[in-house]
Amino acid sequence: MDPSLIFMWAGFILAGYSVVGNDSIQTLGTFLSSNEERSWFVLWLFAGSILSATLIYGWMNYGGDVSYGRLEKYPLPQPFAWYYLLPPLVLMSLTRTGIPVSTSFLILTFFNEKNLVDMTVKSLLGYVVAFTVAIIIYLLITKTIERRFIETRPTDADRRIWVPLQWLSTGFLWSQWLIQDFANIYVYLPRSTSATTLAISLTILLVLLAYIFYSKGGAIQKIVKAKTNTVDIRSATIIDATYGVVLYFFKELSNIPMSTTWVFIGLLAGREIAIRYQLDKKFSREVFRMILSDLGKVFFGLVVSILLVFLIKFLAA
Template sequence: MSQLEIVMYVGFILSAYSVIGNDVIQTLGTFLSSNEHRKWWVLWIFAASLLTIVLLYGWYVNGGDPTYGRLIGDPPVHSLDNPKYANPVDKEGFGWAYLLPPIVLLIITRFGIPVSTSFLILTFFHPKGLYDMVVKSMSGYLVAFGAAIVVYLFIAKKFEKRFIENPPSAKQKRVWTVLQWFSTGFLWSQWLIQDFANIYVYLPREVSPTTMAFTLVVFLVLLGYIFYSKGGAIQGIVKAKSNTMDLRSATIIDFCFAIILLFFKELNNVPMSTTWVFLGLLAGREIAVKYFAYGNVPNNTLKDLGKDLGKVFFGLAISIGLVFLISFLTGVPMSF
């Protein structure tokens, strides 16, 4: 195996581990919180089955591209003459330095910081795409924030307050369990379509059947570890929000998040930060529930939400800084 291939596959594995460890909690965090009483492998089988279907379907219908066009769409992340075969390994200077983004993301994840993997990973392969990704991601945050305010304007007092003050009955649990698993499956599929690009950016745009089988095994093993460890450090951000461990509240959060991701998926193929969308949704929900259900938003709540947003901008600053560091290490000019 050549050095080039080693960098490709090591980069893929590191990226897969760091992205799954950081981003999976956006989609499965409420699912994990409200299903803590179940065996971890039961939850893993559910998520792993959907991942397998979404990955293999996208790979098959898109001619070997499992990213659903996120790396070869219009505008493409890579701007080589033939974007269908645009590949990071075709770029001059591609080498060990390109392993820095997932390594840094892995370190940051250990501290429970929900940074954007789209910025930390994709920026290095196409710095000029940063502006479009930031614009779309900020739009996602604002849309999610506003949508949460509007939705919870109508349901905060009538439903969420009741959820907080009254645990579900046995009959309600059965009904809401079905609804939650459906909404989680819907959300999980939309997130995968968005974020496969952050991982497969290290591999050719046309993935061979052998490589596809290898990557699927990597995904399933890493996903199993996430479920076994109950989400890791970033799960604390989800649990800190109001009543996210309630089965009914978790279902509503997941469904709203999925609808927003579906909207932006259909809008265009520009990659975006699902982290920003997720935090925008949680922020709008937290403010709406506190204000419409209880009459005021405590200062501590605003401080916590500000810290979450600050962590995201911290990740953006890190990604920009690493672009210049890689440019220095490789000698390849990079411009925004």
């Protein structure tokens, strides 16, 4: 078998595991937290159906390009060398530590470092927009809506309303996230995939997703649970809906890939500041330390990705 073909599929599997294990918790973390009493298989079936529909829709409407046009500036390397496996391997090791690094920076930069500036600018804008939107929303709703969520457990009547709303908001968010992050996985396969390649790759992704649900999110899930009241299904629904709308805005803005991790961290940071301020009437050092810690981790991922670009160039020389 052609070594390039082996490296391509090995890279796809590693990237799929790394991206699903690291980034999917941004979109599915609150969903997992607030549905812990449900079977992981039911949750996987729901998420897997949306993944399949989103992937097939992109394949049918973009001439076989499941990345929705986000890989136009990222040509497939010829030949496909072994060192392109390094980014997902590094990402996989960082994921196991619970560090929320950006898969977009760690993987896409290796295929075309010239787009790093555009991707960084869009990701920073994503952080700022998500941070600002979250502060505005939670300054408005904390004293009335969010305080009630914190002080009272959802009743059976509440759950009859909020369970369908959460599943709808999660489905919308999950589809918008997939449209952004399919590029991070399918960068390892031809830009126009055949039906056979589509079927094989989809099967691999569904298996990887099943493992994430079975393991209940892994280490990254701790970041979600550390924030105020994220396990409440009512709060989780608002988080998911807000995040989904922000990602939809950036999906329509341009086809430039971006770090959804930065958007997620910005959203949680703005939410935490607004909630703590409205409830405590002060900005605590603990909140700022938590926010700076999360932000430091994603910047660490950016630095690692840039360093690895130079390492790969050295190995390729």
